[in-house]
Amino acid sequence: MTALVVLQSVVLVVLVVLVSGLLRSHATILRRLHELGAGTEAPPTSRPRPPSQLPGPTAGRPASLPAHDISGLGLDDGAVAVRVVEVEHDTILVFLSSGCSTCGAFWEALGQPDLALPQGTRLVLVTQGPDREHVTLVAELAPTHVPLILSNEAWHDYAVPGSPYVVLVDGPSGRVVGEGTAPTFEQVLSMLGRAVDDAAHRSRLASHRGEKAKADAAREAEIDDALIVAGVRPGDPSLYRSVDQPSAPDEGAPP
Amino acid sequence: MHLAAHGFSIDLPRGWEGTISRRLDAVAARSAGAVGGAIPLVEEQVLPVVHLANFGLPGDRGDFGSGAVEIMGPDDVFIAMLEFGPECAGTALFADTRLPRLDPSKFDRNRLQRTLAGQSGHQSWYTINGRALGLYAVLGSHGLAGKLVPRVNEVLANVRVAA
Incomplete structure (x- = not known):
């Protein structure tokens, strides 16, 4: 026992x-x-931010390059300076030419008053400078409600390989978070929209x-x-x- | 960033952007006759307009910022400098010869081109180097004038006007 x-x-x-x-x-x-x-x-998340590879990464280029503020000329030979770095909003830079055939669809789409841009983004059009661009033709094509800059420097800074070309800049971080091209601006917007949806899903x-x-x-x-x-x-x-x-x-x- | 055109030269402080422009005659620019030539300017207004802001300026704006002031937030500031015809230079209204250093008392809700809730504005006129200029500034929130007016002064201190 x-x-x-x-x-x-x-x-x-x-x-x-x-x-x-x-x-x-x-x-x-x-x-x-x-x-x-x-x-x-x-912490309460602010609006969802698009991921880093939209509207489409360009092969062989490092992701998330630093962005640059843009300065150049306006259509009237005046001066324009647009801030894209260290701002609250994101910026969609659309690099266009007056002559390229694919750009025609972009110019037409951008002329619509109600562009369904992702919330919190700003659209800015950039053509090359007057020495490389038909300014009068650009004036004819350009919508009045979207800021437009003629700037060789911007094309150089963003290493734009050709037109049309779209670069998405994250304002607060001041970095390029997406770049690429598509046959139409609607497709670019669609990719951006999906990016925002994906970000919301992740949130x-x-x-x-x-x-x-x-x-x-x-x-x-x-x-x-x-x-x-x-x-x-x-x-x-x-x-x-x-x-x-x-x-x-x-x-x-x-x- | 530095802006320079039409005799204006401005070093923009951090966070600011701007344009120096003259109004385009969009209709004429779209006409066949305009293609290949210089872009016509609006006949009645070919004098430069300077727009400066610490927020993203929309493409379509009136000379006094309509289209832009509507999207201003409380912390935002908009500045317009408009050149008037040479007949105005040196007249009583344009007697001052230097851009001012403003204080909050110079801003009032009744000095807006278009009254918007919370905003206040300032207007004054100058002749600088023989050019008649009107200054118009808008604060996103009059309640924040103590914080915003120094920002206006910081920008104005960097404006140069050539003869």
């Missing part, structure tokens, strides 16, 4: 040590997760992850309650001992 009681006591001690180790391990995991920011409310996923982290927090609170009921309070040495450390002789002994 005595042997049986002793055996039970030994088994109980072993079990208590194992459970303590398990709880401590769990507490450590939760603490680390909190240190990493999990379980905290995600929703992120908030969903936030909910999961809250579930972890609830579980943690539940475990804390159980520990407190069992007499294990915050800072209890048993929470900070590894499994292989021997327990105190009287610890875990049956009452």
